[in-house]
Amino acid sequence: MSDLGHVLVLAGGVSFEREVSLASGRRVSEALRNLGVDVELVDVDAHLLPRLVNDPPSAVFVAVHGVEGEDGALRDALDLSGVPYVGATGAAARLAFDKAVAKAVVSRAGISTPASVALQHAAFRDLGGPVLLDRVVGRLGLPLVVKPVRGGSALGVSVVRESSELPQAMVGCYSYDSVALLEQHVTGTELAVSVVDTGDGPVALPAVEIEPVSGAFDYAARYTAGMTEYHVPARLDSGVAAAVADIAVTAHRALGLRDLSRTDVIVTADGAIEYLETNVSPGMTATSLLPLAAAAADIDLGALCRDLLQHAATRGMSTPGAPA
Amino acid sequence: MEISGGSRLDPYVDRYAERTHGMTTSEIRALFAVANRPEIISMGGGSPFVSALPLDAIGEMTAKLVAERGAQALQYMGGQGDPRLRELICGVMALEGISASPDDVVVTVGSQQALDVVSRIFLDPGDVVIAEAPSYVGALGTFTQYQADVVHVQMDDAGLVPDALREAIAQVAASGRRAKFLYTVPNYHNPAGITLVEERRDEIIAICAEADLLILEDNPYGLLGFDGPPLPALRARVTEGVIYLGSFSKTFASGVRVGWAVAPPGVKEKLVMASEATTLCPVALSQYVVAEFLAHHPWQEQVKVYRELYRARRDACLDALAASFPTGSSWTQPAGGFYVWVTLPEGVDAKAMLPRAIQGRVAYVPGTGFYADGQGRRNLRLSYSLPAPDRVREGVRRLAAVLDEELDIVSTFGAGALEA
Numbered sequence: 001m002s003d004l005g006h007v008l009v010l011a012g013g014v015s016f017e018r019e020v021s022l023a024s025g026r027r028v029s030e031a032l033r034n035l036g037v038d039v040e041l042v043d044v045d046a047h048l049l050p051r052l053v054n055d056p057p058s059a060v061f062v063a064v065h066g067v068e069g070e071d072g073a074l075r076d077a078l079d080l081s082g083v084p085y086v087g088a089t090g091a092a093a094r095l096a097f098d099k100a101v102a103k104a105v106v107s108r109a110g111i112s113t114p115a116s117v118a119l120q121h122a123a124f125r126d127l128g129g130p131v132l133l134d135r136v137v138g139r140l141g142l143p144l145v146v147k148p149v150r151g152g153s154a155l156g157v158s159v160v161r162e163s164s165e166l167p168q169a170m171v172g173c174y175s176y177d178s179v180a181l182l183e184q185h186v187t188g189t190e191l192a193v194s195v196v197d198t199g200d201g202p203v204a205l206p207a208v209e210i211e212p213v214s215g216a217f218d219y220a221a222r223y224t225a226g227m228t229e230y231h232v233p234a235r236l237d238s239g240v241a242a243a244v245a246d247i248a249v250t251a252h253r254a255l256g257l258r259d260l261s262r263t264d265v266i267v268t269a270d271g272a273i274e275y276l277e278t279n280v281s282p283g284m285t286a287t288s289l290l291p292l293a294a295a296a297a298d299i300d301l302g303a304l305c306r307d308l309l310q311h312a313a314t315r316g317m318s319t320p321g322a323p324a
Numbered sequence: 325m326e327i328s329g330g331s332r333l334d335p336y337v338d339r340y341a342e343r344t345h346g347m348t349t350s351e352i353r354a355l356f357a358v359a360n361r362p363e364i365i366s367m368g369g370g371s372p373f374v375s376a377l378p379l380d381a382i383g384e385m386t387a388k389l390v391a392e393r394g395a396q397a398l399q400y401m402g403g404q405g406d407p408r409l410r411e412l413i414c415g416v417m418a419l420e421g422i423s424a425s426p427d428d429v430v431v432t433v434g435s436q437q438a439l440d441v442v443s444r445i446f447l448d449p450g451d452v453v454i455a456e457a458p459s460y461v462g463a464l465g466t467f468t469q470y471q472a473d474v475v476h477v478q479m480d481d482a483g484l485v486p487d488a489l490r491e492a493i494a495q496v497a498a499s500g501r502r503a504k505f506l507y508t509v510p511n512y513h514n515p516a517g518i519t520l521v522e523e524r525r526d527e528i529i530a531i532c533a534e535a536d537l538l539i540l541e542d543n544p545y546g547l548l549g550f551d552g553p554p555l556p557a558l559r560a561r562v563t564e565g566v567i568y569l570g571s572f573s574k575t576f577a578s579g580v581r582v583g584w585a586v587a588p589p590g591v592k593e594k595l596v597m598a599s600e601a602t603t604l605c606p607v608a609l610s611q612y613v614v615a616e617f618l619a620h621h622p623w624q625e626q627v628k629v630y631r632e633l634y635r636a637r638r639d640a641c642l643d644a645l646a647a648s649f650p651t652g653s654s655w656t657q658p659a660g661g662f663y664v665w666v667t668l669p670e671g672v673d674a675k676a677m678l679p680r681a682i683q684g685r686v687a688y689v690p691g692t693g694f695y696a697d698g699q700g701r702r703n704l705r706l707s708y709s710l711p712a713p714d715r716v717r718e719g720v721r722r723l724a725a726v727l728d729e730e731l732d733i734v735s736t737f738g739a740g741a742l743e744a
Contacts, residue, residue: 007357014358014361014363014364014548015462016354016355016358016679016682017354017359018357018358019353019355019357019358022357045361116535121732121733121736124736124737125732125736129736129737129738130737130738131723133737140340153354154582155351155354155679156679166737167737167738168673168676168737169505171673171676171730171733172673172676173728174680174682174733175676175677175679175733176676176679176680190661213332219349219350219351219354219652220348220349220350220351223347223349224349225332225333225334226333226334226337227332227348228331228332228333229330229331229332230330230331230332230333231330231331286331
């Protein structure tokens with residue numbers, strides 16, 4: 001058995017990514033168990049906090065995706081319960097989970113990101129939907145990507161090529177979140193760069209290149225094996241690969257993250273690297289990107305998760321509500 | 325482990341049969357995974373309220389069954405199913421006017437397996453199945469797996485529209501193809517909640533007979549009517565030209581997975597062989613449990629209990645819809661079964677609204693799933709069978725609030741957002 005003690009993997013919850021999260025949680029738990037770690041997979045519900053108080057684990061691995069796992073509230077609750085956990089603090093998660101805020105923060109760190117605007121539904125209602133959409137198109141051009149400002153797994157995301165498609169995309173997006181990010185659609189090589197830090201500083205894993213068979217990396221393409229072709233390491237020359245890795249680590253630091261993250265970027269045909277978003281609770285499923293990157297670096301997923309838990313346990317509890 | 329040549333993470337991806345190509349995960353599946361959480365009032369699935377069963381008595385009955393006849397109940401049996409159960413099934417069907425011999429009955433693993441074996445023996449890729457608009461999503465999924473094309477036929481408040489059926493048959497024939505069968509749920513339709521009126525039943529049979537079109541009559545809800553005895557089934561009126569599907573999922577328990585098919589002799593033989601190829605035999609223990617329940621428990625009283633429960637839930641659902649849903653919405657008035665079919669105000673897309681509903685802690689099934697051709701965007705199915713009446717009322721109230729928000733968004737971007 002590991003000397004880590006009893007650890008919990010949190011997964012599930014009521015977010016739209018519950019199913020993905022449960023798959024992530026099962027995979028992490030199994031990988032840890034294979035190394036002899038005393039691990040238990042636990043859903044996020046009303047039983048969790050009493051459980052943490054009555055039987056505190058030595059550390060928690062947060063495999064909850066979507067709002068519940070990444071908007072900071074769960075992490076704040078873990079801090080309030082005095083339980084160490086793997087991953088960003090609540091404040092940092094909150095920052096990174098809002099794509100518009102994350103883009104602004106990362107942009108200030110000198111990283112290029114596609115032009116965008118984040119608008120609440122109320123702005124369209126008060127100022128006139130069609131008129132404001134015209135302004136957006138006039139300024140950002142087409143095609144555009146419409147996405148919920150908070151969310152993952154491409155849920156509620158649409159690529160809009162004609163103005164006439166925008167209203168439907170907006171309605172679909174606002175069903176997921178009250179704020180929509182309208183972003184210039186950048187094409188090129190899609191990359192996911194995972195960053196891990198087991199105590200010696202953040203290190204980028206090999207970039208994963210994503211080539212969806214249908215052309216769109218939507219929900220089905222992400223979670224149906226066979227619908228996307230992955231290249232690990234990505235087919236990049238060494239200079240671009242190093243620049244991409246540097247951007248992921250810079251974003252990780254700029255957002256005040258810790259332990260692990262995954263940054264998505266696009267390398268355009270002219271070699272520009274455009275930042276899209278950073279995920280503070282990367283997927284760990286059989287088709288997820290961080291495990292692919294770890295495998296390419298000859299890092300065992302279970303050993304990585306164990307080391308991250310050990311690092312968290314050693315670090316101890318965070319101050320609730322501490323700034324990122 | 326480098327993936328330098330690229331990998332799709334599924335080494336078998338190029339070997340799958342053509343019929344599997346549509347088998348992908350989807351956003352809707354992701355959303356339904358959340359709907360099962362207790363915080364959410366799920367009016368999505370068509371689950372019976374099995375807590376109303378005498379569970380202790382069924383437990384004792386099952387224990388006794390295994391103790392005394394376990395050597396049979398836990399063994400393989402004939403592919404057509406337990407002869408004693410088949411005899412009892414004939415008694416169940418007699419309540420809906422059906423006269424059949426136990427030899428005509430094939431027991432299946434739920435009527436879903438009956439749908440599968442019927443499709444297996446009749447459908448070649450490109451064949452046509454005629455079905456109501458909308459139609460049961462599980463049947464559409466089966467027909468699609470056998471690569472059949474579904475042609476929908478309009479319903480109104482009185483059920484399948486005879487003239488529309490004639491027209492659909494003619495159109496299919498004009499296209500040089502032949503429809504293999506009409507798939508219909510005449511009683512308390514899933515998802516529409518509509519019942520085919522008595523006056524149309526013989527006409528529908530005559531239309532199909534004239535066109536030499538087989539009828540696949542799916543009747544899981546027939547005994548769950550709220551307003552008097554059930555109408556005689558289509559199979560009660562003719563013995564040839566109809567394959568009848570029955571189920572204990574709604575009148576007893578969905579978890580036992582026991583359904584059945586009644587078919588003309590030649591068809592029956594093929595159904596048995598097809599069924600043996602998939603399951604060898606239906607689940608022996610489940611068949612024994614159902615047979616014991618039918619033989620030694622007041623099962624018709626149990627059906628009455630269910631009927632009264634579902635009537636109260638239906639009333640709660642309809643009252644709440646009338647009290648809270650906005651102008652421009654409409655819904656069916658089911659006289660039995662589990663479902664209300666709702667049409668939303670113009671411009672609202674039920675599938676696009678589902679994430680908002682989940683956040684509002686209520687779930688339903690969007691209408692598009694009940695069509696093979698993309699219709700149903702303004703529709704949703706509400707199932708009132710599982711939540712208690714006060715939860716049904718609360719669920720509809722929550723959904724009305726969600727709908728108000730959605731209408732606000734839709735009006736912001738113009739009512740044409742859906743049609744864009």
